[in-house]
Amino acid sequence: MTGPTVTEEVKLGPMADSLGFLLRLSQLESFRDFYTGMEDLGMRPGEFSVLMLIGENPGIRQGVLARKLMIKRAHMTKMVQAMEADGLVTRTVPPEDKRSIELRLSEQGAARLAHMRGPFEEHESRNLSRLSDAELDTLKRLLKTYLDVRE
Amino acid sequence: MTGPTVTEEVKLGPMADSLGFLLRLSQLESFRDFYTGMEDLGMRPGEFSVLMLIGENPGIRQGVLARKLMIKRAHMTKMVQAMEADGLVTRTVPPEDKRSIELRLSEQGAARLAHMRGPFEEHESRNLSRLSDAELDTLKRLLKTYLDVRE
């Protein structure tokens, strides 16, 4: 069980108007969502997004990916090394800059991603939230603006 | 340095329309914001919110607080024990339910919170984002709906 559903009155005070606070809770909530419908894919949201972005940007360098996903290079190193060990991605050093490492999906990685794509798209289109479809669109648009992500 | 500001073209593909993905990035972005203006308070967003919520709800039980903040009880135990060790909160076992623990701010904790309140409110009112004030309000309102937080 997740706990009693009885409404425990907790006053949020000024936190209820803090964007950071609301975002943190929302993100945790959305992670729960992710697992309802995607749980048997054997992959966490973070890994999934890494795989997707490598798929969308073949040859992307580790550091660029890390900056885009706002995680530290040190952590990206660990993730992609693990994925390489799992046979999902390839890591090659390009001759024009031998410090860097280019990432690509292996055949197996591409296949795995293709498998997950269906459930993912279905999950995304489901909208199990309290928001109307229009509200959800607005929310996404505002977040993109906040993040400076252009369409 | 934060890294080269040169625009590295990274395609987000379907992730750009994933609420969970946008929320994760937004939350990380907002944490950076938190530290611009609050860095010298010697407290992370998580601890700050715990302190605030205890202040708003004197005598709140650990588990209730953990559920509200969507963190695990095990982790809450560590946080509040550390805060107790720092003299910021008191933890008392109420006679009517000797399994539970009630949390309150100590004098020192209340003083510390009072100190932070100014910078916090100022930070919250600043809006350093790309969003207009109206858009920011809308964003907060939609997140509250998503979270089922009523005013």
Place this chain on the structure above:
DNA sequence: AAAATATTGTCTACTAGGAAACTAATTCAG
């Protein structure tokens, strides 16, 4: 009342993620 069940906080062990120092390669200043 007794027994089964649920809940609360805690413990141990583990995973996710960050900070800072380091190496190798590249670029920039002179």
Place this chain on the structure above:
DNA sequence: CTGAATTAGTTTCCTAGTAGACAATATTTT
């Protein structure tokens, strides 16, 4: 061209947070 500064990835060490089992207490069932 040479030395200084920067950048990319890695390594080590540390903190944040989770998973699951546990003891103590409370609640429900019989």
